[in-house]
Amino acid sequence: MLELPRAMVDQILAHARRDHPDEACGIIAGKDGVATRVIEMDNAERSPTFYRFDSQQQLRVWRSMDDADEEPFVIYHSHTATEAHPSRTDINLASEPGAHYLLVSTRSPEEEVRSFRIVEGQVTEEPVRVL
Template identity: 40%
Template sequence: MSRQLLDEIVEHARADAPKECCGMIATRDGEAVSVHRARNAANSALKYVMDPKEQLQIQTAIDDADLDLGAIYHSHTRSDPVPSQTDVNLAKFDNDTPKWPGTLFLIVGVKAAEPDIRLWSIVGNDYEQVELEVTD
């Protein structure tokens, strides 16, 4: 991911703090190419919920551009950027099937002056940190 795209996400997180921000990252061949901000319909500092209509509009724009949904991002404003049980539950259906198979989850921690950014794979009830490569 380019530093510029990552900076856009951090800016979104800081702008929405103390509430969580959220959005989607479009990719081509595994490389992030665009960031799509979404409104946190939960309007909460503890969780994010993308409005389904807005989420569909973003997904359609990603599909129409012949891109893939590479990651869903959100912020943690008061805790480390580690998936909470709420985050895990949002990533799956009740039968533990992933809602977005192959999609990663980027969490931006903004509780400190320096952002803490981590990338995760969430499948069922399990999550694992994935290396985030940032280019200039």
């Protein structure tokens, strides 16, 4: 199960709506399994069907997490025309086995937020509890 404060979920949804129709992406840093801060990342692809963290920004953010003893707790991105479920591309490219993969969809005005573990190509959905 993934537990997140309402304010963080709202920030991610606002980010996704703002970047729509392009995919939005970012992370929630965490410490000892607890979310600490949302970091909105630039989608270097600026695409409605693909995302990739800007590489220089990623290095800065990863280093700041290292310095703060944080880890990439949640990796989030939006799908803008399809459901909030990992695509084949998402599964093939998942590179943080310890992270929760949070997907949101902006295909309709309804809130669609789901979380998954992706480990060695295996996808397992988990409940999201918003506190």
